[in-house]
Amino acid sequence: xxxxxxxxxxxxxxxxxxxxxxxxxxxxxxxxxxxxxxxxxxxxxxxxxxxxxxxxxxxxxxxxxxxxxxxxxxxxxxxxxxxxxxxxxxxxxxxxxxxxxxxxxxxxxxxxxxxxxxxxxxxxxxxxxxxxxxxxxxxxxxxxxxxxxxxxxxxxxxxxxxxxxxxxxxxxxxxxxxxxxxxxxxxxxxxxxxxxxxxxxxxxxxxxxxxxxxxxxxxxxxxxxxxxxxxxxxxxxxxxxxxxxxxxxxxxxxxxxxxxxxxxxxxxxxxxxxxxxxxxxxxxxxxxxxxxxxxxxxxxxxxxxxxxxxxxxxxxxxxxxxxxxxxxxxxxxxxxxxxxxxxxxxxxxxxxxxxxxxxxxxxxxxxxxxxxxxxxxxxxxxxxxxxxxxxx
Amino acid sequence: xxxxxxxxxxxxxxxxxxxxxxxxxxxxxxxxxxxxxxxxxxxxxxxxxxxxxxxxxxxxxxxxxxxxxxxxxxxxxxxxxxxxxxxxxxxxxxxxxxxxxxxxxxxxxxxxxxxxxxx
Numbered sequence: 001x002x003x004x005x006x007x008x009x010x011x012x013x014x015x016x017x018x019x020x021x022x023x024x025x026x027x028x029x030x031x032x033x034x035x036x037x038x039x040x041x042x043x044x045x046x047x048x049x050x051x052x053x054x055x056x057x058x059x060x061x062x063x064x065x066x067x068x069x070x071x072x073x074x075x076x077x078x079x080x081x082x083x084x085x086x087x088x089x090x091x092x093x094x095x096x097x098x099x100x101x102x103x104x105x106x107x108x109x110x111x112x113x114x115x116x117x118x119x120x121x122x123x124x125x126x127x128x129x130x131x132x133x134x135x136x137x138x139x140x141x142x143x144x145x146x147x148x149x150x151x152x153x154x155x156x157x158x159x160x161x162x163x164x165x166x167x168x169x170x171x172x173x174x175x176x177x178x179x180x181x182x183x184x185x186x187x188x189x190x191x192x193x194x195x196x197x198x199x200x201x202x203x204x205x206x207x208x209x210x211x212x213x214x215x216x217x218x219x220x221x222x223x224x225x226x227x228x229x230x231x232x233x234x235x236x237x238x239x240x241x242x243x244x245x246x247x248x249x250x251x252x253x254x255x256x257x258x259x260x261x262x263x264x265x266x267x268x269x270x271x272x273x274x275x276x277x278x279x280x281x282x283x284x285x286x287x288x289x290x291x292x293x294x295x296x297x298x299x300x301x302x303x304x305x306x307x308x309x310x311x312x313x314x315x316x317x318x319x320x321x322x323x324x325x326x327x328x329x330x331x332x333x334x335x336x337x338x339x340x341x342x343x344x345x346x347x348x349x350x351x352x353x354x355x356x357x358x359x360x361x362x363x364x365x366x367x368x369x370x371x372x373x374x375x376x377x378x379x380x381x382x383x384x385x386x387x388x389x390x391x392x
Numbered sequence: 393x394x395x396x397x398x399x400x401x402x403x404x405x406x407x408x409x410x411x412x413x414x415x416x417x418x419x420x421x422x423x424x425x426x427x428x429x430x431x432x433x434x435x436x437x438x439x440x441x442x443x444x445x446x447x448x449x450x451x452x453x454x455x456x457x458x459x460x461x462x463x464x465x466x467x468x469x470x471x472x473x474x475x476x477x478x479x480x481x482x483x484x485x486x487x488x489x490x491x492x493x494x495x496x497x498x499x500x501x502x503x504x505x506x507x508x509x510x511x
Contacts, residue, residue, distance in 0.1 A: 052406060056406070056407065056410045059407070059497075060410070060411070060414065085401070085403040086403055086407065088494065089401065089403070089404050089407075089493050089494050089495070090407070090494050090495060090496065090497060091494040091495065091496060092496035092498070092499075093496070093498075094496065094497055095494070267476075
């Protein structure tokens with residue numbers, strides 16, 4: 001600064017120069033990265049053309065594995081990208097052939113190495129490929145990577161283990177994912193990767209939750225023998241909680257909803273009564289709504305008696321969802337209740353009740369026709385529903 | 393016998409084209425929904441293999457639009473959307489068959505042959 005306290009011209013000049021140099025350096029880095037990317041893409045296209053004919057002949061059984069050349073180490077990640085394009089889309093014998101080819105060309109060994117010593121992205125790519133391939137030798141490295149603090153590595157390892165179907169890691173994966181930064185959507189993706197076979201495990205988690213919730217409510221009303229039974233039930237529940245729930249966050253409504261959604265996604269019928277019980281015990285509306293949606297999807301007639309209880313709920317979303325669920329489950333048995341709901345103050349509730357009546361066969365249709373001769377909102381909804389039916 | 397593959401993944405398209413050409417079919421490829429619709433309406437085809445998730449128009453949109461003009465063209469949907477509701481939606485729109493990805497290439501060929509009575 002000069003004696004007047006102003007920044008000198010020289011300082012301004014230096015600052016501008018430094019700033020300009022930083023911008024130029026940044027642009028150079030961008031150009032370099034872009035050129036590298038273009039070069040890599042061009043190289044990949046050339047390699048892909050080289051590989052394609054021979055690979056397709058091999059996949060069709062026209063070329064023996066022994067005739068397939070090994071791939072240069074510098075080209076292995078291109079090779080991984082190429083094979084993964086096929087691997088993710090096909091299954092059966094052809095997938096096994098890709099596995100044999102991957103081993104023959106040294107790719108599997110290379111990816112197993114990268115799983116241990118690669119960068120975060122190399123570990124993630126290796127986990128993806130070896131997981132899809134179902135490579136059992138990758139399991140121990142994937143389990144280690146699951147504990148990695150880097151979410152890219154950890155999540156890729158979880159997906160790899162799920163794709164391989166490593167059931168011994170199931171609870172650990174859920175525990176790690178729920179205690180990390182992941183969204184519940186990421187956890188549900190992993191569950192879907194494990195597939196329908198994980199439904200019994202998730203169902204067990206929900207059943208444990210019911211035990212805990214039931215105890216909390218039961219002692220207020222029970223005495224003597226019932227209370228002792230309840231105490232024994234609680235002991236079981238407590239042990240289960242210590243072992244699992246405390247780590248798996250089962251009591252968090254979001255997690256509970258996640259499991260309910262998952263079981264509904266696979267229409268897992270054995271969970272119908274458990275979900276029904278959770279719905280009856282829960283005082284969280286979001287959980288109630290998820291249960292109703294799940295029961296609508298699972299469509300078990302056993303649960304209809306509970307669904308009816310929610311037709312009079314104070315929350316209109318719960319009322320409308322329970323009417324919708326009842327429409328899928330057993331509307332013929334609850335014509336009066338659905339009829340009554342056509343007078344609800346909320347349009348959506350009336351709409352869902354009308355839809356449920358339409359699903360109730362000839363009796364439901366008769367109710368709607370009778371209503372059209374009257375006046376008011378129930379009649380308007382009945383006319384609307386019959387018009388919809390006519391339009392198909 | 394002419395088959396059109398509407399598929400945005402070039403590797404899947406190449407694999408199917410290779411397999412079907414080996415079986416003696418004449419195969420062409422469209423890489424997005426718009427091009428597929430243009431090709432399918434512009435020429436005569438014996439069968440359409442249709443992916444669902446494609447750029448411009450998805451497979452369901454293509455199917456909906458082509459059914460007015462080509463109601464009898466056999467269509468097999470080949471899609472990663474393998475949930476029951478997706479399958480039902482595809483069949484309701486007029487698809488003759490539905491194969492979920494990941495698929496067995498030999499199974500696709502077998503279904504194509506069955507649909508065309510060439511097996």
